[in-house]
Amino acid sequence: MKAASKVSASPVGKLFIIGFAxxxxxxxxxxxxxxxxxxxxxxxxxxxxxxxxTHKLLEDCRTRVSxxxxxxxxxxxxxxxxxxxxxxxxxxxxxVFATGERKLFRKHxxxxxxxxxxxxxxxxxxxxxxxxxxxxxxxxxxxxxSIDPKEVVLYAREFLGGLQAQGVIGAGKHFPGLGEGKLDSxxxxxxxxxxxxxxxxxxxxxxRILKRELPMVLVNHASYPSVTRGSSPASLSKKWITDVLRxxxxxxxxxLSDDLEMGGVLKVASIGEAAVEFVRAGxxxxxxxxxxxxxxxxxxxMVHEYERKPKFRKRVAESARRVTDFxxxxxxxxxxxxxxxxxxxxxxxxxxxxxxxxxxxxLSYATRSLEPx
Numbered sequence: 001m002k003a004a005s006k007v008s009a010s011p012v013g014k015l016f017i018i019g020f021a022x023x024x025x026x027x028x029x030x031x032x033x034x035x036x037x038x039x040x041x042x043x044x045x046x047x048x049x050x051x052x053x054t055h056k057l058l059e060d061c062r063t064r065v066s067x068x069x070x071x072x073x074x075x076x077x078x079x080x081x082x083x084x085x086x087x088x089x090x091x092x093x094x095x096v097f098a099t100g101e102r103k104l105f106r107k108h109x110x111x112x113x114x115x116x117x118x119x120x121x122x123x124x125x126x127x128x129x130x131x132x133x134x135x136x137x138x139x140x141x142x143x144x145x146s147i148d149p150k151e152v153v154l155y156a157r158e159f160l161g162g163l164q165a166q167g168v169i170g171a172g173k174h175f176p177g178l179g180e181g182k183l184d185s186x187x188x189x190x191x192x193x194x195x196x197x198x199x200x201x202x203x204x205x206x207x208r209i210l211k212r213e214l215p216m217v218l219v220n221h222a223s224y225p226s227v228t229r230g231s232s233p234a235s236l237s238k239k240w241i242t243d244v245l246r247x248x249x250x251x252x253x254x255x256l257s258d259d260l261e262m263g264g265v266l267k268v269a270s271i272g273e274a275a276v277e278f279v280r281a282g283x284x285x286x287x288x289x290x291x292x293x294x295x296x297x298x299x300x301x302m303v304h305e306y307e308r309k310p311k312f313r314k315r316v317a318e319s320a321r322r323v324t325d326f327x328x329x330x331x332x333x334x335x336x337x338x339x340x341x342x343x344x345x346x347x348x349x350x351x352x353x354x355x356x357x358x359x360x361x362x363l364s365y366a367t368r369s370l371e372p373x
Contacts, residue, residue, distance in 0.1 A: 015323070016288060017256070018295045023048075030060075041069065045082045048082055051338075051344045070332075071120055072123040073123070075124050077091050091108070093128060093159070110166060116163075117336060118339045124163055124170055124171070127156045129156055129207065130143070149203070153210060171216035171256060172218070174218055174219070174258060187264075192222050199224070212252075216285075235274070236268070241283055256283070257286050261289055275302050279315060283319070285323065286298060
């Protein structure tokens with residue numbers, strides 16, 4: 001296998017969105033970005049301690065990559081909120097949906113999108129499209145909004161519109177659906193024993209309806225043995241990614257893996273094998289979110305496969321073109337100047353007011369439901 005420093009001419013890096021430790025651009029990270037030329041970076045709460053610091057970190061990453069960079073964050077509100085310590089806590093999707101007001105669904109996306117843009121992000125890995133079945137309540141809690149797929153579509157469409165209005169790209173997740181997953185795929189491999197017909201009529205409905213409105217779709221690490229006749233997760237399955245998502249649903253946007261460092265996929269493959277198999281199955285962008293050693297392992301394993309296998313080289317080239325074309329068509333919003341303390345204060349105030357509005361609506365609804373009829 002060649003050293004990473006000698007393989008940066010390949011298009012393989014375009015198939016990665018990478019995470020890292022630290023709150024500034026270390027020499028090691030700078031070198032990795034130059035060598036890999038990844039499609040994007042993703043930040044977590046561990047990287048985000050202050051608004052101006054976050055903006056500078058993302059800008060420093062941009063300067064090391066020649067093509068426009070996806071600058072990604074996982075921000076749903078509620079349990080999944082990376083900006084809580086910087087701007088304030090955003091309400092959970094389920095709490096917003098409980099108001100029953102579409103304008104508030106859109107406002108949820110707008111406020112989160114505005115915060116993303118202010119700090120320098122252009123991609124938010126949200127909304128969640130998983131159905132709120134009882135089986136997954138312990139794992140998903142307030143992240144999923146309804147057991148009714150049409151209601152999930154209603155919320156997601158407005159949330160995506162709110163993000164888009166602020167120049168932020170959304171991503172539907174977790175295809176093909178974690179609604180009946182009883183285990184957390186961060187640590188385990190959920191096994192969902194639904195038939196394809198039931199999945200088509202329930203979990204896949206949001207993807208079927210929103211296929212032209214979802215810029216990105218993120219594929220999960222659950223196993224569906226009734227569909228694939230095996231134990232591999234959907235993220236490594238050509239049946240799910242190419243046959244169902246691309247062909248049956250006709251999806252034309254970018255397909256992302258969930259974090260390939262999660263236990264759900266590492267139960268069945270090494271990090272390098274997982275990256276290769278995800279791309280071989282038809283995926284476009286590998287998320288590797290934490291350890292630099294894992295990022296380099298996945299990258300170098302894929303480069304090795306790219307150099308040895310003409311068929312895999314063609315598959316990589318196809319996704320690399322798709323990523324480049326997507327970036328050109330999306331015209332990734334130019335990063336704004338670093339936010340001032342005043343701007344962050346205004347965003348915090350608006351977010352607090354929105355959260356209070358959601359709480360008031362919920363209280364009013366609960367009070368009305370308790371009134372005698």
